[in-house]
Amino acid sequence: MTEPILRLEGVSKTFGGLKALTDVSFALQPGEVVGLIGPNGAGKTTLVNVVTGNLRPSWGRILFEGKDVAAQKPHEAARRGLARTFQIVQPFPQMTVLENVTAGALFGGGAASVADARDMARRSLDFVGLAPLADRPAAQLALAARKRLELAKSLAMNPKVLMLDEVNAGLNSSEIDGALALIRRIAERGVTVLIIEHLMKVVLSLSKRLLVLHHGRMIADGPAREIVADERVIEAYLGQKYAAKLKELHHG
């Protein structure tokens, strides 16, 4: 097996007395597309925040390309190639779409000059299909377009690992299909993708491997088809009552 690009070893995060993450370990291989699922409040976003330096883990190691980066700041993570999108999109509202993406290319993507960054940004906008809106202020975009803008911005940063935090939340099903196609094309470029998702359908159509987080613990890690049949996962996801009913149905 190759060296993992990102590896977490026993990562925990507490807020005061509250344990948001407990002893989380997993590894991502280069080029892999992995889904991270779990019910609301399971700690998925906290996990992303810990990996990108927005939060510092209370314990544990985070290895990116073999180097411990647990103490990094967000801008260092971005420059290393650890990019993310936010559940609640974070554009620079008064800037145009092109300027937003240019910022990603200039500071995270290692562009040599502003002009250079603008070229990279244009390519990135072409890729996500936002080129026609390049000169609009970001604040004017509808939600689906804003999510694409987030993707374009992340792509312009030339990420090695891209973490997508609920990129599909709030989109309708045709918009979701469009986003899925886009994520697939990003993965084809060799970017390692971690998809944090609520919608099972989305995760299953993209990733062969799933991680399941519940109450801040990693309760399952394995091939997608096996994971969805795992009783603990069903219980965590659907609640004990529903899981019991499901069981009854199968047996009865």
Next chain:
Amino acid sequence: MAIYSQILANGLMLGALYACLAVGFSLVWGVLNVINMLHGSFIILGGYLTYFAWHAFGIHPIVMLPVVGALLFALGFALQKLVINRVVSAPVLTTLTLTFGLDMILYNVMTYWFTATPRRVQLDLGAVSLGPVTLPVDRLFGTALALALTLLLYAVMRGSNIGRAIVAVRMDRSAAELMGIRTERIYAITFGIGALMAGVAGVVFASIFPITTNVTGTYLGKAFVVCVVGGLGSVPGALVGGLVLGLVESLAGHWFGPQQAITAGFVLMLVILLTRPTGLVGVRGYE
């Protein structure tokens, strides 16, 4: 030891006055998120009204207390309702600039009418001695009054419907609106209360210190320091901030000379800003 009891007594008395001076400023900042640059001038205005009532008509300051309170409340309410409410959610720079502009107007009006001559209500109440500590009675009286007024505000904030509505707006403006609270009105009332507290602090100050427009900036500075040291937008915060500042100034004045007392206050504020931005009493709600 005797000297330190005197310093302690002076510091505590000064601290109570500072708490009363700052509590209205703190309330406005906490609830409206507006730095009210008018606060110092409101205090002086309250002081002038007291002085002229006493000087021209022989009205005792204690009688002027409710009158000044009512007048300043009306002024504050009107200013917020007609002027500041229009930009209340704008960035800091805008609201601060606006209140600074308003302060220039009020300041000019006051210096024009009252001139910059220092004036003071002389009550001549003598002094009392408690062991080694000597306390001027007017000062002692002012301290007690300042404490009483501050605690009264505390009771109003906790016990009345208006107080609870103000707390609700401070905690979560949109939730308060959903519950049917008219935030614009609450803002005006809050600003009115802020001005009222400044005015009554002015009544107290005019009976102890000389009043002049030259010190509006000094008083405003004290309000800043008390707020940041104690914690924003709460009566306990203002009390703690006021007392700590009073003690620090009193001690620094003794050790390094009176000029350094003020410097010590500002240094204390910078240290607190950087190490404990929520202040010594980091209360979230206005209680």
Next chain:
Amino acid sequence: MKSGPLAYALLAAGILVLATTPLYADNYVVRTAAIVAMYGALATSWNFIGGFTGYPSFSTAAFFGLGCYVGAICQRAGVPMMLAWLIATLMVGAFAALLGAIILRLRGHYFAIGSIAVVEVCRLVVSSWSSLTGGGDGLNLPLLHWAPEELMRFFLFVMLGILMLSLIATFLVDRARLGFGLRCIHQNEDAAAMVGIDTTRYKVAAYTLSAVFCAAAGAAYASWTGYIDPTESFQILMTVKVPVMAMLGGAGTLAGPFLGAAAFVLLEELFWANFLDWNRAILGVVIVLLVFFLPGGLLSLARKAKSKAGSGGAA
């Protein structure tokens, strides 16, 4: 940010008018022109931290005042005048960088308060450090034995020079990575960090830039007046006036702060001359009206007029 040809034209015309005053006007006008240039430089400096970065800084008077004192102390120690200005600029720049690394962790109101407190602390320290600064008595500087016209002309060009330097710095920063990053921080600081901007370093750079030209202007001002004291050097009024000037012209633009400073100083002179008792109140009214009716500054008027004309022409 986006300065149109009109803004550049106004800027060029303004500087030209100031520079040519000695040819046709009396000493009072030349003095006013020098004051306009000085405040133009101060407002253009403030623009780095307040306009580009969106941090409500009220430190201007601290940098100006320290510039006055460092320059004065150097000159009294026998350092040649211009070298004293340079030393003042560098020392205050270094001070701002250190200070910025500390207080730029604060945001919003807290930063505003912290930056005002810096002015007060500087003033108080300078007033009480009598052995070095002369305390409340102030300091006299070596006199320049020149004719009044000559003196006035010299300092007009010095202030214009500092103004030009601050404008050139703005122009360069605006086009560079730094300016882009600062605007990102203005819009959304967290998102700026997420795209890889080292926000702390960028903010410190902006704060330092906002200090150096103020320090240079302060040091030159001290040599000009020949006497400085703490109350004159560290004025709270100046620290609020300068951001107001920048806003009056248009914060975040190249030409705006200078144009705002020019408009403000001229208004102030007008009020001083004609309404001595009420000049402060009138300025207050101007500020209030500005906040309500011209939040984007004078240049936004020009833009509006232009877009109106543009849409009219298209229709």
